[in-house]
Amino acid sequence: MDLTYDADSERFRGELRDFILRHRDLAPKSQGVMGGRATREMLDWQKLLLERGYAARSIPRKYGGHGATPNLIEAIILGEEFARSGVSSGVSGPGVDMLVPTLLEHGSEEQKLRFVGPTLRGELSWCQGYSEPGSGSDLASLQTSGTSDGSDLIVNGQKVWTSSAHLADMMFALVRTEANTKRHVGISYVLIPMDSAGVEVHPLRTMTGASEFNQVYLSDVRVPQTNIVGQRGEGWQIAHTTLKHERQVAGNPTELEATLRSLITLMENETRNGVRAIDQSALRERLLDLQARVLSLKCHAMRLLTCDLRGESPGVAGLVVKLQACELMHQMAALALDAMGDLGILYHGSKYERAEGTWQSEYMTWIGFIIAGGTAQIQKNIIAERGLRLPREPRPEAGG
Amino acid sequence: MDFGLSDEQRLLQNTFSSYLTEQVPISRARAISEAMPPDVTALWRDLANLGASGVLIPQEYGGAGLTLLDAALIAQTLGQAVVPSPYLAAAVMAPTSFLEAGSPEQKHEWLPKIASGDIRMGVAATETYSIRENASVHLESGRLRGKALMALDATEAHALLVAAGSSDLLLVSPDAPGLHISPLIAVDRTRTLSEIVFDGVKPADSLGGPRGAGSAIERMLDAGRVILAAETVGACDAMLEQAVSYASQRRQFGRVIGSFQAVKHMCAEMAAELEPARSLFWYAAHAFDERLTDSPLTIAHAKTHISEAGVFIARTATEVHGGVGFTDEQNLHIWFKRIGVNRHLLGSPDVLRERAAKLQGWATCSTP
Ligand SMILES: Cc1cc2nc3c(=O)[nH]c(=O)nc-3n(C[C@H](O)[C@H](O)[C@H](O)COP(=O)(O)OP(=O)(O)OC[C@H]3O[C@@H](n4cnc5c(N)ncnc54)[C@H](O)[C@@H]3O)c2cc1C
Numbered sequence: 149m150d151l152t153y154d155a156d157s158e159r160f161r162g163e164l165r166d167f168i169l170r171h172r173d174l175a176p177k178s179q180g181v182m183g184g185r186a187t188r189e190m191l192d193w194q195k196l197l198l199e200r201g202y203a204a205r206s207i208p209r210k211y212g213g214h215g216a217t218p219n220l221i222e223a224i225i226l227g228e229e230f231a232r233s234g235v236s237s238g239v240s241g242p243g244v245d246m247l248v249p250t251l252l253e254h255g256s257e258e259q260k261l262r263f264v265g266p267t268l269r270g271e272l273s274w275c276q277g278y279s280e281p282g283s284g285s286d287l288a289s290l291q292t293s294g295t296s297d298g299s300d301l302i303v304n305g306q307k308v309w310t311s312s313a314h315l316a317d318m319m320f321a322l323v324r325t326e327a328n329t330k331r332h333v334g335i336s337y338v339l340i341p342m343d344s345a346g347v348e349v350h351p352l353r354t355m356t357g358a359s360e361f362n363q364v365y366l367s368d369v370r371v372p373q374t375n376i377v378g379q380r381g382e383g384w385q386i387a388h389t390t391l392k393h394e395r396q397v398a399g400n401p402t403e404l405e406a407t408l409r410s411l412i413t414l415m416e417n418e419t420r421n422g423v424r425a426i427d428q429s430a431l432r433e434r435l436l437d438l439q440a441r442v443l444s445l446k447c448h449a450m451r452l453l454t455c456d457l458r459g460e461s462p463g464v465a466g467l468v469v470k471l472q473a474c475e476l477m478h479q480m481a482a483l484a485l486d487a488m489g490d491l492g493i494l495y496h497g498s499k500y501e502r503a504e505g506t507w508q509s510e511y512m513t514w515i516g517f518i519i520a521g522g523t524a525q526i527q528k529n530i531i532a533e534r535g536l537r538l539p540r541e542p543r544p545e546a547g548g
Numbered sequence: 549m550d551f552g553l554s555d556e557q558r559l560l561q562n563t564f565s566s567y568l569t570e571q572v573p574i575s576r577a578r579a580i581s582e583a584m585p586p587d588v589t590a591l592w593r594d595l596a597n598l599g600a601s602g603v604l605i606p607q608e609y610g611g612a613g614l615t616l617l618d619a620a621l622i623a624q625t626l627g628q629a630v631v632p633s634p635y636l637a638a639a640v641m642a643p644t645s646f647l648e649a650g651s652p653e654q655k656h657e658w659l660p661k662i663a664s665g666d667i668r669m670g671v672a673a674t675e676t677y678s679i680r681e682n683a684s685v686h687l688e689s690g691r692l693r694g695k696a697l698m699a700l701d702a703t704e705a706h707a708l709l710v711a712a713g714s715s716d717l718l719l720v721s722p723d724a725p726g727l728h729i730s731p732l733i734a735v736d737r738t739r740t741l742s743e744i745v746f747d748g749v750k751p752a753d754s755l756g757g758p759r760g761a762g763s764a765i766e767r768m769l770d771a772g773r774v775i776l777a778a779e780t781v782g783a784c785d786a787m788l789e790q791a792v793s794y795a796s797q798r799r800q801f802g803r804v805i806g807s808f809q810a811v812k813h814m815c816a817e818m819a820a821e822l823e824p825a826r827s828l829f830w831y832a833a834h835a836f837d838e839r840l841t842d843s844p845l846t847i848a849h850a851k852t853h854i855s856e857a858g859v860f861i862a863r864t865a866t867e868v869h870g871g872v873g874f875t876d877e878q879n880l881h882i883w884f885k886r887i888g889v890n891r892h893l894l895g896s897p898d899v900l901r902e903r904a905a906k907l908q909g910w911a912t913c914s915t916p
Contacts, residue, residue, distance in 0.1 A: 149550060149552070149554070150549065151834070152549070154549075426911075437853070439849065440849035440850070440904075441824075443846065443849050443850075444824040444853055445824055447827035448823065448824040454549075458550075465827075472820055525813070531815075532806075532812040532813065536815050536819060537792075538792065538796065539796075539803075539806055
């Protein structure tokens with residue numbers, strides 16, 4: 149066991165720190181995590197990060213990346229240093245975090261050349277069109293259909309809970325393209341321009357009060373078949389590549405640590421009857437429990453990273469992160485609300501509102517993440533079935 | 549950057565688990581621990597031959613010179629097989645205090661005998677962090693007075709390490725005039741606990757010289773906490789494995805119960821608690837070995853968090869078994885009780901949370 153980094157990695161960290169220190173004033177203040185179009189400020193910042201190799205570092209140059217040899221340690225250091233400094237790590241969201249890795253793994257050369265670069269630069273924003281009104285956890289039952297018309301697909305159906313669809317240029321969607329198929333057979337992974345005729349987006353207000361997700365109606369939408377990723381009718385595996393990346397977004401230990409630090413600061417500052425929240429034993433006990441959990445998940449992330457570096461399979465240990473990390477984020481927000489007590493309920497810019505309502509909104513947002521990308525219950529099914537080899541849930545038959 | 553076990557560490561663990569699987573089935577572990585008094589001599593001899601007693605002791609004193617992480621990996625296997633043994637005090641806490649505070653002569657005299665397994669030391673230090681029943685041990689003009697509760701592995705010990713106040717650590721013969729050891733019977737019988745009364749006992753020696761042994765006592769306790777956490781993880785491994793295997797065989801309503809989601813999710817929740825807990829005890833041990841500045845805080849968190857995960861897994865694995873889980877015959881309760889007792893030794897969760905708070909400079913009382 150050795151938690152030190154070699155000289156090259158330390159040099160990389162030193163240069164990165166120096167870079168962040170010198171340029172932090174140029175970074176945009178907020179990090180549109182849920183996707184959507186990048187601001188001018190963000191586009192410039194992303195450009196600088198790409199030039200220096202602090203974004204898309206190991207993505208080949210011809211696709212718009214920096215072209216460095218893939219290096220897990222450098223990737224970790226990048227995550228750590230940006231989180232530590234509180235400076236934006238550049239464009240994020242479903243395009244950069246999910247679609248780009250999926251295209252790099254499964255896309256055609258033409259697709260990579262066309263979509264990866266603009267996505268990395270923040271010029272092209274994406275939404276994820278998986279869920280449908282009748283198909284959430286049971287994604288394989290999806291109904292949106294695509295029929296061939298010469299070199300095009302004609303797509304019909306409805307997607308729902310589509311985050312940032314109202315702001316996106318493109319959607320990566322799952323479409324049943326093969327007639328008379330059921331379940332995971334016959335689904336294609338299709339890239340649909342949101343300005344195509346027949347695409348209609350209806351924003352849905354979420355519980356946080358913002359319009360973060362949408363219903364998307366697709367009526368005779370014409371998409372060239374060259375926009376199918378991988379083989380036609382074989383999109384299910386590709387969809388899983390994307391989901392794998394989506395679930396990784398949630399387990400980031402630096403984010404857990406940053407949230408914990410804000411929680412501690414909050415509890416050192418909020419007082420009731422002149423006593424700081426952190427000095428009230430009932431609240432402090434909860435904080436200490438969460439602090440231990442954050443530490444535990446941080447160690448766990450180091451263990452999983454090591455498995456990756458060594459090329460070993462982590463087994464069941466690799467399946468628990470999304471479940472545990474989302475719950476923990478939610479619990480930290482819940483404690484923050486209790487530490488603020490009655491003043492913590494103030495929202496909507498009210499007098500005495502705390503931290504601009506961020507903890508209230510985090511508290512809600514993390515319920516969203518507990519549900520999105522495979523609910524907690526679905527995660528437990530996966531842990532039990534794939535990790536512990538318990539019998540699988542009964543599944544409807546696949547047709548062919 | 550490498551946060552995983554080495555091939556040598558896996559080999560070490562395999563060596564112990566293969567021996568334990570073959571030689572210490574649950575029937576033997578029970579037979580030893582239920583005898584009055586338990587006789588661990590033969591088993592300890594074997595474990596010593598495998599290297600348990602000398603794991604932490606440097607090679608120049610006849611040990612293996614390994615780290616606390618290695619010692620914790622052995623502890624995990626001992627917890628997995630609920631082995632009755634004096635490992636905690638004799639192989640970990642006593643050697644740690646000699647390494648921290650022993651003079652060259654003291655190390656020379658004692659460490660080889662501890663490493664070989666010939667000498668087993670018990671440890672009495674509870675009162676440094678928790679005073680109950682007016683217990684406390686103090687040194688008065690060279691004599692020990694008072695009483696110590698929950699002394700570890702003291703009943704069959706050849707020598708005792710006794711903490712008096714927060715900075716004196718004394719070596720005492722169990723036969724010394726004025727010393728009375730009586731067993732305390734815990735719900736878990738695989739570990740021996742005692743009360744020791746000191747009625748003007750003359751110590752044989754003391755550790756730490758004029759500077760005292762305050763920091764050695766802290767390190768000794770922290771090493772013990774890591775071992776208990778690792779043992780609990782091992783015991784949880786065994787309980788989860790039994791729950792999954794039972795859930796895959798037992799049928800009700802025409803199906804194996806592991807196909808019912810309520811049961812499946814209990815198992816998934818156990819795994820989801822257990823795996824990060826394992827990563828945490830590795831890190832706590834590593835922090836101790838490297839003397840990282842956050843090591844006391846890390847260890848307080850690890851012992852506490854793993855104790856919480858432990859009781860959750862112990863009760864959930866029992867529930868998965870239904871009625872048979874509640875029987876004596878199924879033996880599950882042996883692990884259940886070991887986990888329950890480990891939780892409270894060397895600092896219950898509330899004691900260690902208080903410690904974690906103090907270490908971070910947070911006040912420890914809540915009255916305005
Ligand atoms: C904030 C947010 C953002 C989202 N963004 C997107 C997006 O951008 N693109 C997109 O495609 N989707 C998105 N989703 C949708 C998300 O993936 C689905 O909500 C999720 O997969 C659950 O599907 P559902 O809503 O249909 O719930 P259901 O599947 O109907 O589930 C309802 C309840 O039943 C439980 N349940 C269902 N099946 C099982 C089972 N087999 N075993 C046990 N319990 C079960 C669930 O756990 C849940 O508690 C988003 C959701 C949220 C909350």
